Ligand SMILES: [Zn+2]
């Protein structure tokens with residue numbers, strides 16, 4: 001069946017809002033608008049209607065707020081996943097396609113800390129714009145995370161999926177060379193760059209990524225056996241007032257004031273460490289005396305291959321957040 005449009009006279013166009021044909025309006029720049037018609041015709045700038053709409057002022061404000069909100073708790077989809085990546089360092093958001101309570105909390109943190117507005121926990125166009133601004137300003141350079149073994153192409157060779165170093169199949173012993181760096185980790189580093197400059201008056205800065213990806217070949221060369229750095233972890237060096245600090249008290253201060261405070265990493269009984277579905281921190285007792293090690297090892301069911309990237313043009317990493325498919329599930 002074909003749909004037929006109503007008859008439209010030559011000097012008119014079909015107006016879908018009025019559901020009828022109307023004279024062309026000069027300011028509408030209709031495609032075939034003819035200058036000569038202008039003198040002859042009398043135009044009404046807006047369709048005239050005797051309907052009058054009344055809004056209660058409070059209802060009106062609420063209605064405007066709703067119209068402006070794009071994403072809120074309960075929403076699902078690819079864009080929500082991207083949102084959960086981008087704001088990972090704001091409260092420790094987790095990579096799911098769902099706008100969860102944790103997402104809402106993180107959005108509030110972003111609005112309060114980065115946007116410096118009264119937080120709503122809902123993502124409107126202004127918030128999206130600010131997330132893009134934050135992303136462009138603090139996006140990590142993935143090349144700094146590449147493995148330097150000289151054998152792999154930078155992010156392992158995809159070896160040992162579902163193979164473990166021990167009989168207990170815990171992620172800590174998983175030998176898999178994940179295909180890239182986990183995006184939540186990259187964005188958590190980005191947020192920490194922001195918080196370092198904002199909350200500690202720029203006294204501390206990230207000096208370098210001292211260890212990003214370390215494949216099995218790299219381990220062999222260096223005589224280590226840990227598998228955490230196969231896409232799930234990063235080690236950071238820091239500057240204090242312009243010079244690299246190796247002071248453990250500086251590392252502990254940064255672990256606490258930045259990564260626990262803002263990214264939600266756990267600290268139990270005075271010790272840094274790991275907790276299910278939280279960013280993990282290695283403590284100085286475990287070796288991280290002159291650097292900070294942060295990882296996503298304990299993200300349960302959220303270490304999917306597609307969450308890891310090898311280049312800045314992978315997935316949506318360098319795109320505007322609005323470019324992500326808006327399909328809601
Ligand atoms: Zn390698």
Ligand SMILES: [Zn+2]
Nearest residue numbers: 233234235293
């Ligand atoms: Zn490490």
